[in-house]
Amino acid sequence: MPKKIRLGILGGGGDSLIGVLHRVAAFINDNYEIVGAVFSPVHQDSLDFAKQIDIPTNRIYPDFETLIAEELKLPEEERIQVCSVQTPNFLHFRMAKGLLENGFHVICEKPMTMTYVEAKKLQEAHKTSGKVFALTHTYTGYPMVRQMREMIKNGELGRIHKVDARYYQGWINPIIHDKEKRAAVWRLDPTKAGISSCMGDIGVHAFNMLEFTTGLKVKALLCDFNYLYDENVMDVDGTVLVRMDKHVKGVIRASQVATGEENGLAIRIYGEKGGFVWKQENPNFLYFFTEGKPLQVYKPGHPYNSKLSLDGTKLPPGHPEGIFDAMANIYLGAAKAIRGEEYDDGEFPTMEDGVRGMNFIEGTVYSHKQGNIWIDMD
Numbered sequence: 170m171p172k173k174i175r176l177g178i179l180g181g182g183g184d185s186l187i188g189v190l191h192r193v194a195a196f197i198n199d200n201y202e203i204v205g206a207v208f209s210p211v212h213q214d215s216l217d218f219a220k221q222i223d224i225p226t227n228r229i230y231p232d233f234e235t236l237i238a239e240e241l242k243l244p245e246e247e248r249i250q251v252c253s254v255q256t257p258n259f260l261h262f263r264m265a266k267g268l269l270e271n272g273f274h275v276i277c278e279k280p281m282t283m284t285y286v287e288a289k290k291l292q293e294a295h296k297t298s299g300k301v302f303a304l305t306h307t308y309t310g311y312p313m314v315r316q317m318r319e320m321i322k323n324g325e326l327g328r329i330h331k332v333d334a335r336y337y338q339g340w341i342n343p344i345i346h347d348k349e350k351r352a353a354v355w356r357l358d359p360t361k362a363g364i365s366s367c368m369g370d371i372g373v374h375a376f377n378m379l380e381f382t383t384g385l386k387v388k389a390l391l392c393d394f395n396y397l398y399d400e401n402v403m404d405v406d407g408t409v410l411v412r413m414d415k416h417v418k419g420v421i422r423a424s425q426v427a428t429g430e431e432n433g434l435a436i437r438i439y440g441e442k443g444g445f446v447w448k449q450e451n452p453n454f455l456y457f458f459t460e461g462k463p464l465q466v467y468k469p470g471h472p473y474n475s476k477l478s479l480d481g482t483k484l485p486p487g488h489p490e491g492i493f494d495a496m497a498n499i500y501l502g503a504a505k506a507i508r509g510e511e512y513d514d515g516e517f518p519t520m521e522d523g524v525r526g527m528n529f530i531e532g533t534v535y536s537h538k539q540g541n542i543w544i545d546m547d
């Protein structure tokens with residue numbers, strides 16, 4: 170058994186939404202141990218949280234610059250090898266860049282940066298570093314999403330006709346109508362979230378899922394946002410028409426004000442031979458339509474699934490795995506890359522996905538603001 174990879178964590182404190190998903194995911198396949206962290210901008214909070222989850226406090230640092238400086242003083246065999254960036258968006262770029270430039274591998278939350286320009290700069294830093302960079306578009310780690318990708322790659326849908334990615338949440342509805350509540354949410358603050366709330370936070374997942382599952386790239390887009398209030402500068406709902414490679418057309422719909430919706434991500438892809446429907450809230454069911462035949466339902470863990478899908482399943486069929494396991498699959502892929510082992514390019518989203526994601530987010534804002542015009546993506 171190879172030694173565990175020494176993991177550092179930035180953000181993801183006890184008060185965070187996503188921290189527990191990363192910590193559990195990192196442990197699921199026994200590849201990582203947390204050896205250092207900055208869980209919070211308040212040092213005492215980081216120390217308290219480290220004690221609470223039983224991590225030694227000697228490498229809990231006041232900020233990420235200190236983490237880098239102090240870790241570099243340690244012998245290489247003790248030093249943090251990879252840092253996972255789980256802070257609000259405005260810190261991703263400076264943290265990830267600082268880490269790569271100082272020889273650390275990086276696992277980073279989406280959206281990768283605040284701007285497309287930053288994304289390109291980070292891409293340069295990544296190239297120069299030669300280090301691993303994994304972006305946690307969690308949903309690509311689900312076995313049935315991987316199965317969809319592999320079946321499309323094998324031509325089982327034939328020529329693709331139509332793509333439809335819908336990501337509906339409703340959590341901003343109780344907040345958006347009250348100016349004070351609105352001001353307290355970092356996702357609605359452009360200095361913390363970037364130029365988009367809805368497309369930056371969830372639309373970008375939907376965009377990534379379309380490119381991941383079809384293997385096609387979005388070439389052009391046209392976006393219409395809804396801000397609900399004139400003085401609200403951040404989109405809370407949007408519809409994006411997309412034109413992909415090979416004349417494939419479709420739509421990305423995202424909303425944070427779809428009242429009552431929880432985490433309603435759904436992907437639909439239709440081709441000349443059949444179609445797929447997959448829904449995040451019921452992730453172990455992949456619906457496969459074929460022309461003239463009854464509906465088939467694919468489930469994880471069965472030998473009829475592809476290697477990429479089966480590599481993401483740990484238990485026999487009928488033992489449901491979920492979002493923790495999907496994130497764990499991304500950590501597993503990153504662990505293989507960090508150890509220099511072979512891995513499939515579907516095992517974790519990369520720097521290129523991050524750059525395309527930022528190109529997409531900025532494209533949607535530009536399209537909307539210019540009067541809903543078509544924008545070419547790079």
Ligand SMILES: NC(=O)c1ccc[n+]([C@@H]2O[C@H](COP(=O)([O-])OP(=O)(O)OC[C@H]3O[C@@H](n4cnc5c(N)ncnc54)[C@H](O)[C@@H]3O)[C@@H](O)[C@H]2O)c1
Nearest residue numbers: 180181182185186187207208209210255256258278279307
């Ligand atoms: N992959 C996914 O499915 C998914 C889901 C949710 C959130 N996210 C992303 O994860 C990131 C965090 O989102 P969240 O909802 O957990 O945010 P959050 O506000 O709930 O938590 C952010 C955490 O970062 C910490 N933090 C803030 N400033 C810091 C600093 N300077 N140094 C160290 N720690 C600091 C906070 O103390 C807190 O613990 C965002 O970029 C978000 O887009 C991704």
